[in-house]
Amino acid sequence: MPENQPRQFHRLGPRPLPLHLATANLILLSSLAAWPSARHASLPWNPLLQPRLDALLPALASVDPTDFSNALMRAGIARLAAMTGAMLRYRGHAWRRDLPDPPVAWREGGSRLLSYAEDGLPVLLVPSLVNRAYVLDLAEGQSLARWLPKQGIRPFLLDWGDPGQGERRFELADYIARIVRALRHLRQLCGRPPVLLGYCMGGNLALAAALQSPEDVAALALLATPWDFHAGGAHHAALVQALAPAIVPPPAADPDAPPPMLDVDVLQGFFWALDPLTALKKFTLFGAMPEGGENERRFIAMEDWLNDGVPLVGRVARECLLGWYGENTPPRGAWRVGGEPVLPQHWRKPALVVLPERDKLVPKEGAAALLAQLPQADRHDAPSGHIGMVVGPRAEAGLWQPLAAWLSAAGRNQDTEQVGQPPRRRRTAGRTGGKAATKVQA
Structure with a gap:
């Protein structure tokens, strides 16, 4: 397999x-x-x-x-x-995901860097730690990673894998350091810094990695990335503050033993608490779908991915649930990696912030907080939810196409700067009053 x-x-x-x-x-x-x-x-x-x-x-x-x-x-x-x-x-459905693996360009611990093309603008895709990376390579017609090469883009997907013995002791800083090493490998492999793209929690990690190693990143794209965890979803924060002390694994009693991990079903229970009626609503809709149709296949592909979760190592669970959600450390400048605060305002290169319009996991207001802190941030509003934005029936028109246009423009801007010419005017992927905005990059 x-x-x-x-x-x-x-x-x-x-x-x-x-x-x-x-x-x-x-x-x-x-x-x-x-x-x-x-x-x-x-x-x-x-x-x-x-x-x-x-x-x-x-x-x-x-x-x-x-x-x-x-x-x-x-x-x-x-x-x-x-x-x-x-x-x-x-x-009982017979459908199974059967996409073949692309070549592996790099490995470290339980993680792999999957290569989807041999040339083009290099882009490193960083997913969340709590779900499988293949949400960006889900199925035929639902794979951003396989669509991008047709647009002249060379994507590499960071598949975190399952936490092994080495990763069991990881903190967020260790995962971020792994991204930095992957970036440096790609810069050497491709002969130029890649664009760094993070999805959901992967966006937080990508931002921290870009700030640690800006010379290895050409531009930064953040898709549905939570930043202000108390904005637009105060009930989310209240739930976490109530539940986190009970569900976050305590430190191991034996200092030589690996810390316990947060189980997949416990994590899924946390997401259930954000919307307890999710299963009732979505399976009622699924039951009304015609059998053998495209909507049925898409539902099964997404549901299989949702249920194929990854346990979260204990120290990372504490940082995320108690720090991010509980104390809201990122927007206060209190989230530190390697002793240094993660400050978006220090990212001086192009950035894109993508906001799904119907996101129940990452409130739009919380992700939009990045726009005020990133000096060169463009905005794009995707007409879907948190997952549908990437793999739903409107994903290509709603996200993939404007994202590819922004990535290509960022690559051209990088090429221009490398030869010492003045920066070009470029159209952003964002919308202002329903129209694209124009920005000059300094």
Whole structure:
């Protein structure tokens, strides 16, 4: 089996399955408990829902309570049956990811650098640590890494792999140092500094690496990268502050023993807490999809990737959950790598900040905080969610094409500067009032 294939053939998802099933039962059956109070308008309603309740009350007054309770029970059972039926359909589906591995250009520890082309503008793609790298090479027609070479771009994907014995003791600084070494290898291999692109948490790591080794980076692209963890999602921060002390692995009692890791299902449970209705909503939609269609295949590919998670080493879990989410260290200049603060304002080369318009994992306001701190930041708003932006049906038009245009412009700008000519005017991938913005790079 190729190394970057999903590790599971017997599907375990959606993970953690017992939690999703219990939540759906609780949410749907809670209607039975709430209905007697709702009919008398005695529940503390969300003000936004109050007009809808007021419109329902006259009709509820004339309904037989027993008949309505029975109808609620039947509706709840039907929705649960639809969700669980869709889950069984997903778990038994025959589709499997079968893309062959590209050549490996470099290895270190459990990590590999995958090469998708032999020439073109070099770009290093850095994914998150908690999900498999192949979200950027998901399936036929859903692979940014295989599409970019057609645009004259030479992508290299940093596949972090599973934490081995060496990585078990890693801090974020160790992963960032690995990115720096990969950048230096690519600069020697390609004869020029690559553009560095980070996705989600990979953007935080990429930014820190670029600041540590700016001579090895031509430009920086940050896709759905969280920065202000308390902006636009205060409930996220509150959840983390409540949950993190219980789920973050404590330091190992034996100093010679490797620190414990944060289990995949515990991580998935954390993401569940951000939106407990996710499984109910998405599998209800999946159940209504025609069998054998493109939408079905895309759903299964994305769901397989979501459930093929990676455990997070303990020290990194503490830095991210307690530091980033809990204390909001990055925007305060309090996140330090190797003793030095990670300050975006010190990045003086071109940068691109991509903001998904419907991102439930990384609130748009939190990612947009980078725009005010990066001196030469362009902006692009992708008309999708956190994952759909990269692999959804609108990914090519919504992200891939404007991203490739920005990368190519950054490469031309670098070539111009190398021969000592004045910088060119270039159109950014961002939008201002629905139109592209123009900027002169100094």
